[in-house]
Amino acid sequence: MKPKVFIAKPIPKEVENYIAQYCDYKIWKNQEPIPMDVLLKEVADVEGLMTPKGIITREFLEKAPRLKIVSNIAVGYDAFDIHAMKEQGVLGTHTPYVLDESVADLAFGLILSASRRITEFNNMVKGGKWDKSIRETYFYGQDVHHATLGIIGMGRIGEKIARRAALGFEMKVLYNSIRRKPVLEEKYGIHYSELNPLLESADFVLLMLPLNNSTYHFFGEEQFNRMKSNAIFINCSRGQVVDETALIAALKEGKIYGAGLDVFEVEPVDKENPLLKMDNVVVLPHIGSATEQTRFDMAMKAAENLVACVTGRVPENVVQELKCLVK
């Protein structure tokens, strides 16, 4: 008999076919997220669950007593209750590597849009407001090439951003990270920096940190106060790593030049959020990994992790904190 699994979002047919070879599966095919009561019924007797950033709590696990694996279709696994999963012996996997380049591309989209005011002027031109009376200096933005980029968090995605910055835009790249990366320093000519000097000298400050207990509101008033007044803040990791109230205040008070944001404390962002009214803020609906190819690769990787576990193998991408369950 094949192991039973549940897939909590629509996935490409090819990925579904792969799962079908090994598992007895059910799938949520609607575009809107699956309601929790429906999900709880579906997981009552399955061994595997594949989900997009599904919130996995202790109560959830208690209602899924046969569950062996939660295969997250995302790299960030902040929605996992790691302690509860460890206690219940439920593996958690994620989808690293396959989205790194796409997120790095988007980070540069934000850097360029915020500094050269691309979305602001796009709206102006399309709104029929480009006319000869506008003085030339009104269009001035900030240079990206040869500027200083400060990256906070030098993981897999941080590295891809650093490569683009150093080799493509010839930027000076500073980074702050729990671990120093001498190989990357050598390879791309990037420099490790303590946090405060990085904040004080960077023209762009880019956050690339995972969300966990030690990074929640890691970036707040004190950090914005240290940034240069012509510096731009970029976040395409998790909204809750930043104290959004402090970000709004920093922008309102002109403490920083602008921001490029793919993520927010609450998503979808509240329609009344003041950030949406600011011309010097570029906002996106959390699309870092949203290309057809990358989302396909994420779904396939999540499927491989799921199948490996329910067929008695060790999945490739068990999250760091749960690796103890497979050693």
Ligand code: 8YV
């Ligand atoms: C989203 C991401 O999760 O992988 C992550 O951690 O933030 C994104 O790739 C993805 O949009 C969820 O489907």
